[in-house]
Amino acid sequence: MSILVKDLTKTYGTQNAVERISFEVNDGEIVGFLGPNGAGKSTTMKIATCYLPPTSGVVEVGGFDVVKNPNEVKKMIGYLPEHNPLYLDMFVREYLNFIGKIHGIRGAKLGARIAEIISLCGLTKEQNKKIGNLSKGYRQRVGLAQALLHDPKVLILDEPTTGLDPNQIIEIRNLIKSTGKDKTVLFSSHIMQEVQALCDRVVVINNGKLVANDEIDALKFDDSKRLIIKAEFSEQPSEPGLLEIDGIIKVKDLGECVFRLEVENSVDVRPAIFKYATDHGLMLLGLQQEEASMETVFQELTKPDKKS
């Protein structure tokens, strides 16, 4: 496998940024790395790219340990750090030239590779500009170009689409998708749709702890077993009464006679709710199915009070 994280713990002072997390990313997989801000995503990525050492645990990239063989690991990965740091006073080509030479690509080969990557990343029009003069979307492309330049086996991208407008997000996403076909990609994000659109699998962490490591479909399946229905009544019904209806698992009072009902997907509970309302002399004012999405899964998994 390409990335192996085992029992990784990172402590800053007395604070645990990452606590005993383990996951792996297989060859050719695109894995989304999710979690709220401050969950420890960037820390994990910094450790995987040899920028920070782990406090304990093992991280291997392509079979090489990040502590024992940092240079081998660094050669293998393309890394886009958070906030995409760039030398703003350098020109696009000059910058790519510098990065290429650091990776030991030389001469005509480097020239050809830079031309290739410039057209791949859609930088053709901007290739002779100073990086400082580029818009945010183009800077992001330069950051990606830099990460892709030496054709790395493993791509590690830390929030590659933050701060971009919706069109740019889609462009960058497509870029990741098309270039990531034959690569192993680990990218972090807190945008669910993005992960859904790009990834085969997601790893979710919260407060430094692993809370989920699953195929996207599995997470979605979990979600689709249950439906969320919002019901509005004319008067306050009794909660236990609602729970008695066959198929309703959970009832939550949202106030003003609106209830959030978690129901089993296999049963159509709408007639039963309707019947319940008429039996108790209530009027059913609204019945609405909430779109159960990755967002709710994310919220469920990363609730601050969640015990994991």
Add this chain to the structure above:
Amino acid sequence: MIQVFIKELNSFLNSLIAYIVISVFLAGIGLLMWVFPDTSVLDYGYADMETLFALGPYVFMFLIPAITMRMFAEENRAGTIELLLTKPITDWQIILGKYLSGWALVIFAVLPTVFYYWSLRQLGDPIGNIDTAAVIGSYIGLILLGGVFTSIGVLSSLLTTNQIVSFIVAVFLCFIFYSGFSSLASINDWGSGALLFEQFGILYHYNALSKGLIDTRDILYFASVITLMLLFTKLILGSRKW
């Protein structure tokens, strides 16, 4: 290392720093040597370059920290240090690349003053009446001193993300190393330790070199201070791993 060296040198050239450093150095030294009556060689009447070698270090004391202050401070502030440190190059390659590019710029600034030597040679009576050995020794001293100041500057630049703080720290350390130790040695309390104290400073070794006597002990002194400063730099750059 060579890539970092070239990149840093390019950034000096692109950001005008190089031109400003070289022209300010040459304009300042030129004025002191040929125009200002107090220090002018023409008024002095002797064909020697004492003015350049006595005042050059003080000009360097401000110019070199100005060159080096952004080296690591800017990388740290912009986060590009993370980019650099996750590329397949070692910490030493980064430090040496940056250090040597700064030193190279200092040497470029000093080189044109060789023209002064030629002028003074022509002005000597008879022509060529100048202590060439002393001039060569002094040049070696000045360039090594530039090397020490650059290493101090690189170190201070890593200590902070603020360029101004880095500049001030570097100027102070350069001053202490250049004349601070000998001034301290002149306090009348050290007894026989005074000489030792004086030998810690750059001035003692610099003066020895400018007599035209190239003593390995002096060269070794400069080399060790540079090595020490770069070792500290490496230590601090590596401290992220603690």
